[in-house]
Amino acid sequence: MTSEFAQPTLRLTESQYATIIGNCYDGLPNEACGLLVGPLGGNAEPTGAVSEARPCRNVDASAVTYTVDPRDMLGAMRAAEARGDEIIGVWHSHTHTDAYPSPTDVRQAVDPAWLYVIVSLRDQAPVLRAYRIRGEGIAEVAVELDRG
Template sequence: MSAPTPTLRLTAHQHAVIVGHCYDGLPDEACGLLLGPMRDGEPTGVVTEARPCTNVDRSARTYTVAPHDLLRAMRAAEATEGVEIIGVWHSHTHTAAYPSPTDVRQAVDPAWIYPIVSLRDGIPSLRAYRIVDGEITELPVELIR
């Protein structure tokens, strides 16, 4: 099965929430969850909510989403018909916005979208990926009004 490639569609506000949370997390990596509609088990790319989460690792090199934040996000998704957790974003503070071997190895759900924000170069860079059976596919990212 080839990996589907939805376009990740973020509002300017959602983009600001994600990038702002990444800066707030410095010097550690920051992370958060994306909620949005799924159709036939695949995200459409639309995001209904970007939820900042706690990185319980408190590390500049790794992240783990606080399980209680994941629980709350799962309940928030349940509250809206057709909405699921569709991805997880995190920051790379000193490396490129590209999945590391750890990101690939620990990718939890092949349907999810994995945005990564690099803070390495002064101007934040957000790129998004699917990770299916160890294979990385970059997704288009569209900023919408």
């Protein structure tokens, strides 16, 4: 169900997009993950802009699950704070399935403000999609690549 929580549009620079996709391929055969840092708007929700895409270690070292290394989480929190930004989301790869949240992804999606980016490496070309997840609700958000 698409609803009003499917905002904002996630805006990635080409460089951030390349960082995310590269991190996902580097993680093979396991799932890879990383954190998105960016500003919040006046409503305390992410604006969709990303100031930094930070690759993180997947401490699960698994092809089917991921857990962001807590040290990387702490590093990202500090980097965000230094910018006056927040962690606004997380990406991870799906090595053999669609770029759509798995039941585990939905269960683990604890922050309703975050953008959940999933990169599918199943096909020859990577597929990157982004979602909000609230409770059992999944809403896809648009992704724009900034070529500027």
